[in-house]
Amino acid sequence: MDSGDVCLYDDTSAGVLMVYFRELNAGHAGTYRCGVNTSHYMEVQLKVQAAFTERVNKSVVVGDEVNITCRIPEEHKSSPKFFCKEDENHICQTVSRSKVKLNDFSDKSLFTVIISDVTERDAGVYWCGAETSHTDFTFISLTTKVQLKLIMPPVLGDEGGSAQIVCPYDPIFNSKKKKLMKSCTDENTLMEMNRWSVNDDTTASVFSVNITGLTAEDAGKYCCAVTLETDVIYLYTHLIIIIKQELLLNKSEGDNMSMECKHHAEYQKVFCKAHEVSMCVNDGVSLQSIRDDGFSLSDETSTGVFTVNISHLREEHSGIYWCGSHIITKVHLNVMRESSVMKKIVFIVCVCVILLLIGGITLIDFKIKCNKTPDPKSLPTIPSSDDDMLYTAVSFHKYEDSVSDATVTFSKDEILTEYTTVIYNMRLE
Structure with a gap:
């Protein structure tokens, strides 16, 4: 039975x-009976x-x-300690001692409860107290x-993915109603939209x-909530x-x-060196542990930016860094030795000079070949048996890609006593 503020469980x-x-x-x-x-009943006087x-x-990963x-009242500090968890009927059930461990302080009005290996089933409402036993009932x-509240590992996603x-x-x-809330507030409860799809697998x-x-x-921060009559039990995670x-x-x-690095005051700062962002978020090298x-x-909270300064860079500082909080930027840092930088500069200059020289020589050679004319003295001569005649034979080979024909006219010079055979290979353009 549950009348709103009083529950009975048999x-x-x-x-x-x-x-x-x-x-x-x-x-x-x-007075209650x-x-x-x-x-067969008993009376209980409640004050x-x-x-x-x-x-x-409390929040725990x-x-x-x-x-x-x-903490318990002074009048109950000598009483046995009690620890229980509310169930779905709001009855506070004793938690198994195999799951929790109770330790007393020297101050008997205080004691601690340790819950190990926390799972999603451990989320909810707990009560600490002290019990007083009578003959027929326990108060x-x-x-x-x-x-x-439970903290799930952060969820990582690429922009656009x-x-x-x-x-x-x-x-x-x-059978209870579930919902996902942005920033863990009811007014930011997410409804199913074009970009959002929701599934509740009650079997799993x-x-x-x-x-x-x-x-x-x-x-940002998201809460997975289970709605009960009077409380909301939830666990939360971060979407990075x-x-x-x-x-x-x-x-x-x-x-x-x-x-x-972009930062929001509500979220933990992230700065580490790792190949994958998942290594960085879960167990990467954080700024605090870099010795x-x-x-x-x-840190400039008002501007939403925190700045990481590195002085006297060394080659071993090279690598991939991740910085931010709920929004993370990937940074490629390449630190080169001074000698390596000079070698690269000298190499680039040498390559450029060689390319210029090759280009210049090629251009000069091309111009020489285009402007060169035959030397008549270098032409072969054939002795003539006819003292009075000069014969000149000219053979022209027309290239197939020529686009026009040409006409050459020769005049006879009777004074010459030698003849020469000249063969020209001409490309007519």
Whole structure:
């Protein structure tokens, strides 16, 4: 039974009737009777004191462990400690000791609860308290409310590409309403649109959202929510967008340089050296762990930019860097030695000079061949047996690609006593 602020649960296997008062107030004070029937019942006098309840929000990465500190009233510090989790019926069920570990402080009004190897089933509302046992009933004072939220690994997507946000949930919430919220607020609840497709696989207890045509505006924090009557249980993740425009930096050893990275105050800064961005986001080398005095960071929150400065560059600084927060830029840094730079410059100059020389020689040779005329003295002569006659034989070979014919006229000079045979190979144009 659930009347809104009071829940009753009959645990037949344990032979126990559980009564849970939610949001206890002065109106709950009074005399209660509980039992099997009117002939077998007991009276319980409930007094409501001043509010002591604390509210704690905890976030933990899936697979990690979480430490919860609980506080109880002084009058209950010698009582056995109690830790429970609300189920779908809002009954606070005892958590298995194999899953959690309770440790007392020297101050008996405090104790800690450690939940190891956290999974999506561990998300939800927990209560810390102390119990007081009587002959026929046990009274449990729940004094610390803990909302445990799970952090999923970040989702990476390329600008213009697609990404999938996967939201696993406890199977007990199969029939409950699920939703995906941007920035974890109800007013930014995402509805199914052209770029968004939603699927709830109740068999696998997984709620997923596919996003296509990613833009920089899609980057940010997302919450996978399961809506209950009074609370929303959710886990959240970050969608990180890798922008298309990459940065290429060529530097020389000994130079100083700066990288400007886009940043939002709500998100963790990312700066690391790695071949893949997934290595960078999950377990890459962060700026804080780079043990190099040449690296320094300046943060300008108002401008949405943080700057990484590297002084006295060395060749080993070369590589691929990723910088940003929810929007990340890929940076190619190439640091060359001074000798290498000079060698490249000398090589380029030499190649240019050689090409110019080859071109000049080729041009001069072409002009010489075009302007050259035959020397008459070098022409072959044939002795004549006729003292009075000069014979000249000229043979012309017309090339096939000539476009016109030509006529050559010779005059006879009777004074000459020699004849010469001259053969010309002419290309008529």
